[in-house]
Amino acid sequence: MPLEPFSKLTSRTLVLAQENIDTDQIIPARFLTTTSREGLGKAAFYDWRYDENGRPKNSSLFNGVDPATHQILVGGPNFGCGSSREHAPWALLDFGFRVVISSDIADIFKSNSLKNGLLPVSVDEQTHRQLLAAPGALVTVDLEAERVSIDGAGETAFRIEPFARRCLLDGVDPLGRLLSQMPAIEEYEARHG
Amino acid sequence: MKPQSLFDKLWSRHIVAYETDEAPAVIYIDLHLIHEVTSPQAFAVLEERELKVRRPDRTFATLDHSTPTLPAASDGRRPFTTKEAEEQVAALIRNCDRHGVDLLRLGDPRRGIVHVIGPELGLTQPGKTIVCGDSHTSTHGAFGALAFGIGTTEVGHVLATQSLLQRKPKSMRVNFSGAVPRGVGAKDMALAFIAEIGADGGQGYAIEFAGEAIEALSIEGRMTLCNMSIEAGARVGIVAPDEKTFAWLEGRDFSPKGADWDRAVADWKGLATDEGAQFDRDLNIDVSNLKPMITFGVSPDAAAPVDGVAPDARTEIERLAAEYMRFTAGERFADASVDRVFIGSCTNSRLEDLRAAAEVMRGRKVKRGVVTLVVPGSEAVKRAAEAEGLDRIFIEAGAQWREPGCSMCIAMNGDKGTPGDLVVSTSNRNFVGRQGKDVRTVLASPATAAASAIEGKIADPRPYLQETDDAA
Structure with missing residues (x-):
C-alpha cells in the first residue's frame, strides 16, 4: 500500500501529558476483533472520551478538539508502550492525527507509525516541557528539514531513521525495498538451507 | 576476532544485506508465528498485491487471543464473546488454508498461546530469528533465539519476503547475582528488574540476562523473565542456551533428530557471549534478598x-x-x-x-x-x-x-x-x-x-x- 506522503505540517496540538500512555489506552483490546484497518478513529482513546454508557465524558481532553485543526498529538514520556497492536496508529490516523510528539516514544509503536504515515517525533526534554505546557499551540513539523517549531518561535531538530524518512517524504511503501532484495534473500536461503 | 555477545552472533548470522546510513539491514527470519488478531490485515495486503506467503514452511499459526476458554457446547459450538471474534478466528483459518500455513485449530491437541506452543513443539530453537505480531515474542529469547514483536505491516513483510528491515539495537547485559530465597521466582525477578530500570529503561536495547541466578532458573522461569522484557521497553530479552536448554528441547516434535541434533547442539554451544564482549550498558541486580513482588x-x-x-x-x-x-x-x-x-x-x-x-x-x-x-x-x-x-x-x-x-x-x-x-x-x-x-x-x-x-x-x-x- 502506498504511504500518504508527509513533508510539512502546521497544526494545533492536543496535549495528553501523562507518561506511559500505552496502546491499550490508544485503542482498547475489545476493538481488536476487527479484520479491517479502516474506521478505527471512533475507537481511538475510547475510554478516555466516553463513559460506560457510550456518552462523551465532560472531563475529556478531546472535547472541543477539531481533528481537522488539531493534527498533532503531544504525549507524555514513553508514549505508545505496551502491546504491538498496529491498530494504535491506525486509530490515531483515522481520528485525524498525522504527528505524535513526545520526549520518548516506544520502539514498536514508533516502527508501526512510520509504516503508516503517522510521524513519531522525539524531541529533547526542554522542548517537550514547552509543548506540554502549551496545549493548542500552533506547531510546524518539517520532515524534510527535520525541524519542529512552536508558535513560529524557536526551532528544534529531531531525527527520523533515514530510510523511513525517505519513504514518508516520497510516499513509498517500504515493502518495495524488501522485494527488491529478493535475489539476496534467495542467495541467503541457498547458503543456510 | 573481536569478542562477540550472544546478540551480536544472532544478529550477524541473519544478515541478508548490511545496514548503511541510508537503509536498515535486511534480516532473515527463520520462524514466523501468527495468531488471529494481528494477521488479517497483513494477509489482506498480500492479496491486494497478489503476493504469496514466501515460506509457509517457516510460518506457523495458532488461535489464542479471541479464543473462548469455556468449553464447546454439546453441539460443538464455541462460546465466542462476539460474532466479530468468531469471524476473526474464521479469517485466520481461511488465510492459512489458502496459503498452506500450518494452523493449530480449536480442538487440536497441540493448540495454545503462541509463546507457549512455539517452545513446546520445539519450533523455538537457539540461534533462530523468531518474530510474531505480538510484543511478548521476546519470550522465545529464553532459548537463545533472537525473538521480537512486530506490527501488522511487518507481519506482511515477513509473509511476503521472510525478511525484515531492521536497525541493530543497542545492547544491555543484566547480571542477576546471588540465589533467590524460597518462594521467590522468575516473575519476582522480572518485576524487580522493571522497577529498577523503569518502563522505558530498555527502550532501544536488546537485553541479555546473565549471571548465577539466570543459570539457576528453569527454562520456564527464563521464559517468564524474557517475556517481560517488553514491559521495560526492550523488544528483545535473551539468555544463552545451556545444557538445561538442550535437555528441554531434545525429542520435541520439531527439534532436530539423530545426527542433526548432535550437530545443532554443537553449534548452539558456540552462541554464548564471548569473554570480554562489550555492552552499551551493564547492570547488576542482586537477588539474594529479593521478596515476592507485586505491582x-x-x-x-x-x-x-x-x-x-x-x-x-x-x-x-x-x-x-x-x-x-x-x-x-x-x-x-x-x-x-x-x-x-x-x-x-x-x-x-x-x-x-x-x-x-x-x-x-x-x-x-x-x-x-x-x-x-x-x-x-x-x-x-x-x-x-x-x-x-x-x-x-x-x-x-x-x-x-x-x-x-x-x-x-x-x-x-x-x-x-x-x-x-x-x-x-x-x-x-x-x-x-x-x-x-x-x-x-x-x-x-x-x-x-x-x-x-x-x-x-x-x-x-x-x-x-x-x-x-x-x-x-
Whole structure:
C-alpha cells in the first residue's frame, strides 16, 4: 500500500501529558476483533472520551478538539508502550492525527507509525516541557528539514531513521525495498538451507 | 576476532544485506508465528498485491487471543464473546488454508498461546530469528533465539519476503547475582528488574540476562523473565542456551533428530557471549534478598515487595495511578481486598507455574467471593497438569479450570473483571482498563496469586510454602 506522503505540517496540538500512555489506552483490546484497518478513529482513546454508557465524558481532553485543526498529538514520556497492536496508529490516523510528539516514544509503536504515515517525533526534554505546557499551540513539523517549531518561535531538530524518512517524504511503501532484495534473500536461503 | 555477545552472533548470522546510513539491514527470519488478531490485515495486503506467503514452511499459526476458554457446547459450538471474534478466528483459518500455513485449530491437541506452543513443539530453537505480531515474542529469547514483536505491516513483510528491515539495537547485559530465597521466582525477578530500570529503561536495547541466578532458573522461569522484557521497553530479552536448554528441547516434535541434533547442539554451544564482549550498558541486580513482588500502580515498573506498604505519590501521575488503584500511602498491601485472581497468560501459564500455584492451593479453599480462573497455556500443559491432578486441586479449592488461551491477560475473549474489581494476575500488564473497564490489576507470581485467592487479600505466599516444608 502506498504511504500518504508527509513533508510539512502546521497544526494545533492536543496535549495528553501523562507518561506511559500505552496502546491499550490508544485503542482498547475489545476493538481488536476487527479484520479491517479502516474506521478505527471512533475507537481511538475510547475510554478516555466516553463513559460506560457510550456518552462523551465532560472531563475529556478531546472535547472541543477539531481533528481537522488539531493534527498533532503531544504525549507524555514513553508514549505508545505496551502491546504491538498496529491498530494504535491506525486509530490515531483515522481520528485525524498525522504527528505524535513526545520526549520518548516506544520502539514498536514508533516502527508501526512510520509504516503508516503517522510521524513519531522525539524531541529533547526542554522542548517537550514547552509543548506540554502549551496545549493548542500552533506547531510546524518539517520532515524534510527535520525541524519542529512552536508558535513560529524557536526551532528544534529531531531525527527520523533515514530510510523511513525517505519513504514518508516520497510516499513509498517500504515493502518495495524488501522485494527488491529478493535475489539476496534467495542467495541467503541457498547458503543456510 | 573481536569478542562477540550472544546478540551480536544472532544478529550477524541473519544478515541478508548490511545496514548503511541510508537503509536498515535486511534480516532473515527463520520462524514466523501468527495468531488471529494481528494477521488479517497483513494477509489482506498480500492479496491486494497478489503476493504469496514466501515460506509457509517457516510460518506457523495458532488461535489464542479471541479464543473462548469455556468449553464447546454439546453441539460443538464455541462460546465466542462476539460474532466479530468468531469471524476473526474464521479469517485466520481461511488465510492459512489458502496459503498452506500450518494452523493449530480449536480442538487440536497441540493448540495454545503462541509463546507457549512455539517452545513446546520445539519450533523455538537457539540461534533462530523468531518474530510474531505480538510484543511478548521476546519470550522465545529464553532459548537463545533472537525473538521480537512486530506490527501488522511487518507481519506482511515477513509473509511476503521472510525478511525484515531492521536497525541493530543497542545492547544491555543484566547480571542477576546471588540465589533467590524460597518462594521467590522468575516473575519476582522480572518485576524487580522493571522497577529498577523503569518502563522505558530498555527502550532501544536488546537485553541479555546473565549471571548465577539466570543459570539457576528453569527454562520456564527464563521464559517468564524474557517475556517481560517488553514491559521495560526492550523488544528483545535473551539468555544463552545451556545444557538445561538442550535437555528441554531434545525429542520435541520439531527439534532436530539423530545426527542433526548432535550437530545443532554443537553449534548452539558456540552462541554464548564471548569473554570480554562489550555492552552499551551493564547492570547488576542482586537477588539474594529479593521478596515476592507485586505491582501497585498502572505501569509494570510500579512494583514493590508484597509485604510492604503503598508508597507516597511523588508526582501527579503517581497520584492519579494511586487513585485508580485505590491505594493510600502507607496502606499495607496485605490489607487490600481481592475480587478476582487470574493464573495464566504467556507469562505464567506453563506447568511449573501451575505447580507453584497448586502447591499453595492444595487442600485449601479460595476465599468466598473471589472469582479465580486458572487458564493453562496450551492443551499440552492442560493434559500434563491433569495427569498430575493439579486440576483437581484447583477445582476442589473453588477455582475454575479453563481451556487454553490468552484469557484475562488481554481480556478480549469475554474473560474480564467487572468495574472496580481488584484482580491479582500472573499476566504482564497492569494498564488502566486492561482486564476490563475500571478493573484494577495487581501483577504477581503464580504463588502470590494463589495465596491471594486463598486469603481474599493480597498475600505473601511464603508462609504457605514454609508450612509445606515443615510438613515434609
